[in-house]
Amino acid sequence: MSNTDRQYDLVLWGATGFTGTLVAEYLTETYTPEELSLALGGRNEDRLRTLADDLVAGAQWESLPIVRGDATDRERLQEIADSTRVVCTTVGPYTTYGTPLVEACVEAGTDYCDLTGELNWIREMIDRYHEDALEAGSRIVHTCGVDSIPADIGTMAVQSAAVDEFGTPCDLVRLYVDGRGGVSGGTLASAVAMFDAASTDPIARQALRNPYSLAPPGERTGVDSGEQRRPKWDPLRSVWTAPSPMAAVNERVIRRTNALLEYPWGREFRCTETVPTGSGIRGGAVATLVAGGFGLAAAGMAIDPVRAGLQRFVFPDPGEGPSRERIESGHFTVRLLGRGTATDGPFVVEGTIRADVDPGYGATARMLSEAAMCLVRNETATPLEGGVLTPASGIGEPLVDRLRDAGLTVSVST
Ligand SMILES: NC(=O)c1ccc[n+]([C@@H]2O[C@H](COP(=O)([O-])OP(=O)(O)OC[C@H]3O[C@@H](n4cnc5c(N)ncnc54)[C@H](OP(=O)(O)O)[C@@H]3O)[C@@H](O)[C@H]2O)c1
Structure with missing residues (x-):
């Protein structure tokens, strides 16, 4: 299945966490189901259902699909990565839980963004997956929060x-x-x-x-x-x-x-x-x-x-x-x-x-969401179509407009 024929545009993995809930709220308040095919992902079905019900009550979504799995279940993560164009994950610590999901996304040619600031783990992902991600056309974009x-x-x-x-x-x-x-x-x-x-x-x-x-x-x-x-x-x-x-x-x-x-x-x-x-x-x-x-x-x-x-x-x-x-x-x-x-x-x-x-939660939820939207819409201005990337090298200029639309000030003067 090509990356454009997937069931979902975006799976928000870790939606029930502290930051994941803020991201879920921002996405469902900012976008409509016509604009974004979104699924909420995580390990606890009851908590996911409660969150989905709360979000539906507060926004214009009639329902929100749920994908359940565990961050250590590599097979299930592959099914999830195969089902979506983009995975946006707030499941951390990434050192503990992050690697199987990155591997699944690279194997599926799925784009990916996260909030990690764990230098040891980013370095490990670079060394293990950059070349494969480049070949697969999978953009693995780390550090999409206030850092960095x-x-x-x-x-x-x-x-x-x-x-x-x-x-x-x-x-x-x-x-x-x-x-x-x-x-x-x-x-x-x-x-x-x-x-x-x-x-x-x-x-x-x-x-x-x-x-x-x-x-x-x-x-x-x-x-x-x-x-x-x-x-x-x-x-x-x-x-x-x-x-x-x-x-x-x-x-x-x-x-x-x-x-x-x-x-x-x-x-x-x-x-x-x-x-x-x-x-x-x-x-x-x-x-x-x-x-x-x-x-x-x-x-x-x-x-x-x-x-x-x-x-x-x-x-x-x-x-x-x-x-x-x-x-x-x-x-x-x-x-x-x-x-x-x-x-x-x-x-x-x-x-x-x-x-x-x-910065770390209110602004980060907007930044991560808009980075994910750039990947969903293929709004990128970079020669790199795959690899273990940074926000500027993996998305670039289009993110500036989206940050402004999300209420951040971005200005440059010479
Ligand atoms: N760089 C930045 O700017 C920035 C800003 C904010 C946060 N962060 C990072 O974002 C990450 C999340 O922070 P947070 O405060 O939102 O953490 P949190 O509230 O603890 O949320 C973690 C999420 O991971 C899920 N999870 C844990 N173990 C799992 C497993 N085995 N399988 C599936 N899901 C599992 C949790 O599920 P349950 O809900 O079921 O427990 C929860 O949804 C951290 O790594 C943090 O450093 C970075």
């Missing part, structure tokens, strides 16, 4: 503007991340799974340490020295900056985009992501405090008994997350500053991506 759509798509937009306006890309893009939001049990369980993998597997450890670990094999070195770990004065914006918790994923994803597109921004291209904390003594003190807290958290998570204790006694359980009020009152802004040199001198390109809603 704003960073990756924002960098692409800044670089396109630089090339259009100045005839050459920026050789440096700096990202400044600011916002307020909550965290779910599933996200923390995924962070624990990543540190668990790094404690036993040298390749996972290397994926966390090497700034180019997500580049194709043979290209895992370059000029960037890795994410910022200390407070630093930023002369470009005259502010103090602290480490960003998303930098490790976002920077590597941007570098993979550049590599997969065959270095349109050059092999000397550099990118860094930080959190601005203000100028003066207060800005420096906040940067020092944030950097200290960040270092302490990373050190704690690297110690097996501390990590196990945090998961058992401190972190919320999987399925739990911030309240609806907290999601609605959240916000985030990613500012991008690109710097390059054209024949008539140095230039600067600035970009902004922002939303007035919690």
Whole structure:
């Protein structure tokens, strides 16, 4: 069966989870059954039926089909991957549950998008499935949430503007991340799974340490020295900056985009992501405090008994997350500053991506849904029709319009 003759356009796998439910709500509120043939997938039939009934009551859908299965049942996952054009999954930790589904999608030539930020697992998927996915025409697009759509798509937009306006890309893009939001049990369980993998597997450890670990094999070195770990004065914006918790994923994803597109921004291209904390003594003190807290958290998570204790006694359980009020009152802004040199001198390109809603859940549900819609509608602007891809290399420019339609601000100025 060709990819266009499938029973469904989209299976939302993990629909009953904390983020999966937000994605299901967004999709059924934004699209009609005439526009999207959607099925809800997961392991618990009762919970799936309850969710489907709630969604039908609140939107213009008469019914929502359900596909039941377990993330460890490879045969069932193959049936699911064979039945749909696209799978969008929020079943994590991906290190624990993700691999059989990626394998099934590659085998079926099905497109796929997810929310993983687990570097060890993305690296494993690249090494195991990139070539097969390329051959099968299956687009496996990881990191379609707040990490790493704003960073990756924002960098692409800044670089396109630089090339259009100045005839050459920026050789440096700096990202400044600011916002307020909550965290779910599933996200923390995924962070624990990543540190668990790094404690036993040298390749996972290397994926966390090497700034180019997500580049194709043979290209895992370059000029960037890795994410910022200390407070630093930023002369470009005259502010103090602290480490960003998303930098490790976002920077590597941007570098993979550049590599997969065959270095349109050059092999000397550099990118860094930080959190601005203000100028003066207060800005420096906040940067020092944030950097200290960040270092302490990373050190704690690297110690097996501390990590196990945090998961058992401190972190919320999987399925739990911030309240609806907290999601609605959240916000985030990613500012991008690109710097390059054209024949008539140095230039600067600035970009902004922002939303007035919690980044990790409210905005992420919209970003993942719209990434999935791009795959469903085949709205992609990239030479890559398959492979283990990033948002910018696997979807590209069309996602910008969809993000704007979804209420996010995306702007670039030269
Ligand atoms: N990068 C980002 O921006 C971002 C933002 C948000 C979340 N995330 C990631 O998204 C993932 C989900 O987070 P969350 O907070 O939504 O987690 P969650 O609430 O725990 O949801 C996990 C989902 O996986 C399902 N599941 C668990 N084991 C399964 C199995 N064996 N077979 C089938 N389904 C199974 C659960 O089913 P039940 O409902 O039946 O329990 C649930 O639907 C995490 O990896 C998190 O890190 C990333």
